[in-house]
Amino acid sequence: MRYLPLQPEDRQAMLGVIGANTIDDLFVDVPGAARLSGTVPGLPMHATELQVERQLGALARMNQAAGDGPFFLGAGSYKHHVPASVDHIIQRGEFLTSYTPYQPEIAQGTLQALFEFQTQVARLYGCEVANASMYDGSTACWEAIVMARRITRRAKAVLSAGLHPHYVSVCETMAKFTGDVLETALPKLDGTAGQEMARLIAAIDSETSCVVVQNPGILGRVADLSELAEACHAKGALLIAVVTEPVSLGLIKSPGEMGADIVVGEGQSLGVGLQFGGPYVGLFACAEKHVRQMPGRLAGETVDADGQRGFVLTLSTREQHIRREKATSNICTNSGLCALAFTVHMTLLGEKGLRDLAALNHALAVQAADRLAQVPGVKVMDGAFFNEFTLTLPKPSRQVVRDMAQNGVLGGVSLGRLYPDGDGRENGLLVAVTETTTSEDVEALCGALEEALA
Amino acid sequence: MSAINQSGWRPEMGSGAAGDAPATYTGNKALMLEEPLLFEIGDTARTGVDLPERPKVASRLSGLERNKPIGLPGLSEPEAVRHYTRLSRQNYAIDLGLFPLGSCTMKHNPRLNEKMARLPGFADLHPLTPVDGTQGALAVIHLVAEWLKALTNMPGIAMSPKAGAHGELCGLLAIRAAHEAKGDARKIILVPESAHGTNPATAAFAGYQVKGIPATEDGRVDLEALKAALSPEVAGVMITNPNTCGLFERDMIAICEAVHAIGGYVYCDGANFNAIVGRVRPGDLGVDAMHINLHKTFSTPHGGGGPGSGPVVFSAALAPFAPLPFVEKHDDRYVLVEEETVAEEGHSRAFGRMVAFHGQMGMFTRAAAYMLSHGADGLKQVSEDAVLSANYILRSLEGVMDAPFAGAGPCMHEAIFSDKGFAEGFSTLDVAKGLIDEGFHPMTVYFPLVVHGAMLVEPTETESKAALDQFIGALRSVAERAKAGDAALKAAPMYAPRRRLDETAAARKPVLVWKDPVQAQAAE
Numbered sequence: 001m002r003y004l005p006l007q008p009e010d011r012q013a014m015l016g017v018i019g020a021n022t023i024d025d026l027f028v029d030v031p032g033a034a035r036l037s038g039t040v041p042g043l044p045m046h047a048t049e050l051q052v053e054r055q056l057g058a059l060a061r062m063n064q065a066a067g068d069g070p071f072f073l074g075a076g077s078y079k080h081h082v083p084a085s086v087d088h089i090i091q092r093g094e095f096l097t098s099y100t101p102y103q104p105e106i107a108q109g110t111l112q113a114l115f116e117f118q119t120q121v122a123r124l125y126g127c128e129v130a131n132a133s134m135y136d137g138s139t140a141c142w143e144a145i146v147m148a149r150r151i152t153r154r155a156k157a158v159l160s161a162g163l164h165p166h167y168v169s170v171c172e173t174m175a176k177f178t179g180d181v182l183e184t185a186l187p188k189l190d191g192t193a194g195q196e197m198a199r200l201i202a203a204i205d206s207e208t209s210c211v212v213v214q215n216p217g218i219l220g221r222v223a224d225l226s227e228l229a230e231a232c233h234a235k236g237a238l239l240i241a242v243v244t245e246p247v248s249l250g251l252i253k254s255p256g257e258m259g260a261d262i263v264v265g266e267g268q269s270l271g272v273g274l275q276f277g278g279p280y281v282g283l284f285a286c287a288e289k290h291v292r293q294m295p296g297r298l299a300g301e302t303v304d305a306d307g308q309r310g311f312v313l314t315l316s317t318r319e320q321h322i323r324r325e326k327a328t329s330n331i332c333t334n335s336g337l338c339a340l341a342f343t344v345h346m347t348l349l350g351e352k353g354l355r356d357l358a359a360l361n362h363a364l365a366v367q368a369a370d371r372l373a374q375v376p377g378v379k380v381m382d383g384a385f386f387n388e389f390t391l392t393l394p395k396p397s398r399q400v401v402r403d404m405a406q407n408g409v410l411g412g413v414s415l416g417r418l419y420p421d422g423d424g425r426e427n428g429l430l431v432a433v434t435e436t437t438t439s440e441d442v443e444a445l446c447g448a449l450e451e452a453l454a
Numbered sequence: 455m456s457a458i459n460q461s462g463w464r465p466e467m468g469s470g471a472a473g474d475a476p477a478t479y480t481g482n483k484a485l486m487l488e489e490p491l492l493f494e495i496g497d498t499a500r501t502g503v504d505l506p507e508r509p510k511v512a513s514r515l516s517g518l519e520r521n522k523p524i525g526l527p528g529l530s531e532p533e534a535v536r537h538y539t540r541l542s543r544q545n546y547a548i549d550l551g552l553f554p555l556g557s558c559t560m561k562h563n564p565r566l567n568e569k570m571a572r573l574p575g576f577a578d579l580h581p582l583t584p585v586d587g588t589q590g591a592l593a594v595i596h597l598v599a600e601w602l603k604a605l606t607n608m609p610g611i612a613m614s615p616k617a618g619a620h621g622e623l624c625g626l627l628a629i630r631a632a633h634e635a636k637g638d639a640r641k642i643i644l645v646p647e648s649a650h651g652t653n654p655a656t657a658a659f660a661g662y663q664v665k666g667i668p669a670t671e672d673g674r675v676d677l678e679a680l681k682a683a684l685s686p687e688v689a690g691v692m693i694t695n696p697n698t699c700g701l702f703e704r705d706m707i708a709i710c711e712a713v714h715a716i717g718g719y720v721y722c723d724g725a726n727f728n729a730i731v732g733r734v735r736p737g738d739l740g741v742d743a744m745h746i747n748l749h750k751t752f753s754t755p756h757g758g759g760g761p762g763s764g765p766v767v768f769s770a771a772l773a774p775f776a777p778l779p780f781v782e783k784h785d786d787r788y789v790l791v792e793e794e795t796v797a798e799e800g801h802s803r804a805f806g807r808m809v810a811f812h813g814q815m816g817m818f819t820r821a822a823a824y825m826l827s828h829g830a831d832g833l834k835q836v837s838e839d840a841v842l843s844a845n846y847i848l849r850s851l852e853g854v855m856d857a858p859f860a861g862a863g864p865c866m867h868e869a870i871f872s873d874k875g876f877a878e879g880f881s882t883l884d885v886a887k888g889l890i891d892e893g894f895h896p897m898t899v900y901f902p903l904v905v906h907g908a909m910l911v912e913p914t915e916t917e918s919k920a921a922l923d924q925f926i927g928a929l930r931s932v933a934e935r936a937k938a939g940d941a942a943l944k945a946a947p948m949y950a951p952r953r954r955l956d957e958t959a960a961a962r963k964p965v966l967v968w969k970d971p972v973q974a975q976a977a978e
Contacts, residue, residue, distance in 0.1 A: 056826075
């Protein structure tokens with residue numbers, strides 16, 4: 001029990017000060033029927049550090065890690081190279097083991113980093129203000145819809161067919177309980193994709209709180225949101241843009257610039273890593289006039305008693321610990337450490353690095369798409385994408401993906417896994433290409449695909 | 455590309471010096487280094503990352519290329535490392551000393567946990583990897599789930615909630631789904647006054663009306679008031695146990711029975727589970743749903759505010775409604791039940807999905823390492839030492855500071871004090887800031903709301919007796935200064951990187967992003 005400093009004689013001395021005979025005297029308020037004697041049945045006793053390393057190490061080796069071979073999975077979680085300094089910085093104990101900065105005089109490190117993070121996110125998204133992070137992209141997306149309801153006092157949200165199906169699931173789950181009305185559609189692989197923008201615009205009416213559109217969409221398509229933004233504003237609705245791949249914003253016009261009112265998304269691509277789905281970091285930005293309706297934490301600038309610049313958590317009157325049932329959300333924990341990883345990676349990149357990284361991702365993806373189009377039976381669905389695109393295969397992609405994985409190639413995400421209902425989507429394969437993808441990887445994918453389709 | 459650092463860092467910005475100490479040219483004070491904002495030292499042309507040449511191909515972005523500057527300054531690698539290392543030194547952290555935040559639980563962070571979470575098989579694993587290639591990760595999720603079920607004696611679990619408050623929402627949605635499955639749409643959730651602020655916010659977020667229940671004079675739920683508020687309209691009760699006054703709810707079994715009698719469910723906020731883990735199983739008390747803050751009870755570092763992880767355990771009545779996805783073990787194989795497989799695995803009552811992927815894998819791995827390290831015997835010792843340490847602080851200080859519930863039975867993992875007896879004009883905040891000068895992070899202040907000028911002290915089990923004694927001495931000294939009206943205390947902290955910060959000014963005219971001073975001035 002290497003984590004427990006108290007010695008038997010310490011415990012005796014402390015019980016003496018308390019005036020108790022045994023430790024059991026401190027649990028007298030627990031009803032007798034629920035008081036355990038002995039240890040909880042069914043669990044092992046304590047283990048050494050070496051034993052734990054062996055047990056968990058064996059489990060880790062059972063997994064097919066992204067770095068184990070050619071890798072093309074995306075769909076809201078992307079493999080990017082993270083500079084070694086990022087993990088070094090976030091493992092510094094003063095960042096890693098500090099709490100929410102409620103005592104700002106001794107939390108300036110966290111607070112200044114969050115203030116810098118907010119500024120970076122706001123600029124990246126083309127918005128005026130950003131918060132100090134959310135759990136992840138999917139929960140940030142739902143919080144944005146709730147915020148739009150509060151601002152517009154309307155409860156109908158129109159969701160784009162390009163929104164990540166898990167994000168749609170989260171929104172549908174929550175809406176069942178809050179009474180929000182969601183209008184959704186499923187993406188098509190049949191060439192009618194271009195009609196999606198027209199569908200969204202037609203769906204906006206006087207009851208619409210917001211339209212939620214992901215860019216690039218789940219199938220990798222990029223779209224101009226300007227016309228949609230105008231249509232929303234003409235009817236008093238808000239445009240919420242979702243970005244699951246923040247690297248794309250190094251190359252593509254920001255949602256804010258295209259007229260989005262609230263921009264949310266996933267920040268995992270920068271600094272955080274794949275982590276089997278979490279922890280991730282939700283990004284959230286909006287216009288300054290809506291800031292008091294925003295969920296989550298905010299770091300703000302102020303001065304101390306000597307007039308020196310410093311940072312504090314601010315506008316907390318929106319939050320659960322003040323407004324309780326009238327709060328803008330129930331969120332208490334954010335993704336502070338992941339936000340730090342994001343901001344350190346972004347600082348290392350800088351604008352030049354981010355633009356170059358985005359351009360590299362895009363160029364490699366274009367090359368890969370052209371090469372994959374040569375595989376017999378394979379079609380590249382769209383002409384416009386960033387670093388992820390959809391292939392249509394002559395047969396369902398679920399088994400193709402499993403077969404390729406058996407051969408050591410993680411060849412993409414089967415649309416059959418994301419959309420179990422079929423309707424033609426089961427033949428879709430979502431392929432993501434990043435700066436970590438080599439031309440050998442692309443050749444390996446082409447070979448594995450040919451074999452799996454044969 | 456033009457530099458955005460038009461203002462530059464001015465030495466005088468950091469030169470404020472307390473007392474008679476001379477100002478330094480740099481604003482630095484020996485090892486305490488002032489650090490400008492990234493935006494004042496970086497520029498958009500600089501980068502700390504080398505990228506390979508990219509192939510020359512025509513862009514396929516259908517004309518959506520960015521053509522305006524973004525305004526993201528960069529730093530070279532050594533500059534970036536210095537920037538963040540300097541910032542880190544302005545933080546207090548559990549690695550530096552005792553961090554007695556009540557209701558938050560800051561305990562030692564074993565580095566083994568960090569090492570395990572960073573094994574490539576866990577850290578470099580994509581959530582949509584074919585399930586055959588994720589058996590080890592699913593085994594970890596299953597392992598943590600089984601421990602949580604055993605430690606709570608509750609049969610169902612949802613692993614995906616991302617934090618405690620998210621777990622609360624998960625629990626309430628399961629309650630709502632269970633009522634709706636019976637065609638019984640109830641409207642009200644009862645929440646005691648002593649509950650965490652997240653509880654009423656969560657109930658409102660789940661679409662419920664919130665009705666408060668008062669606390670008794672000895673800091674517990676008023677059982678008679680609770681019974682009087684029960685009706686067929688009540689969907690359930692949210693209760694925190696051990697509660698936010700640091701006390702065990704003695705009437706917990708009676709509360710659960712009364713709520714069940716009207717067809718309601720009991721949600722227990724398990725944020726303070728660390729005080730009873732291994733000694734009390736909430737399922738034995740009659741609880742229907744409880745979230746467990748893995749980052750508190752099972753030691754994930756809090757990283758300046760998160761991430762957390764909030765799995766929820768369920769009674770047999772609520773278990774079928776647990777949300778997707780979840781992990782099951784079929785013979786030797788782990789199965790991930792999600793949209794793709796939910797029909798064939800038969801979980802049609804799952805109330806939906808709460809997050810994009812499977813939850814906080816990084817926290818599951820850390821929790822698994824911690825659970826295995828402690829074992830059933832160690833976890834029991836953990837709660838005993840946590841409770842012992844809290845009571846030691848309570849009894850050592852009750853003669854010096856007002857302890858409103860000192861006569862209400864032993865405290866659990868945290869001891870509560872109030873500002874009663876301080877000199878006119880002196881508050882809990884002054885004591886907190888005084889503790890900073892003593893080298894400690896202050897305890898939780900002004901919480902719970904049922905105590906005026908509350909101070910909630912949670913030492914945890916990972917402090918030695920010597921550390922506790924030093925903290926007790928410091929808190930006694932600062933409290934005595936508050937009682938004596940020592941004017942110098944109003945000026946605390948004197949020795950922190952910053953003196954008292956003006957939070958009112960920050961809220962009145964919020965500055966949430968950095969603006970170039972030249973442009974900001976032009977805009978005014």
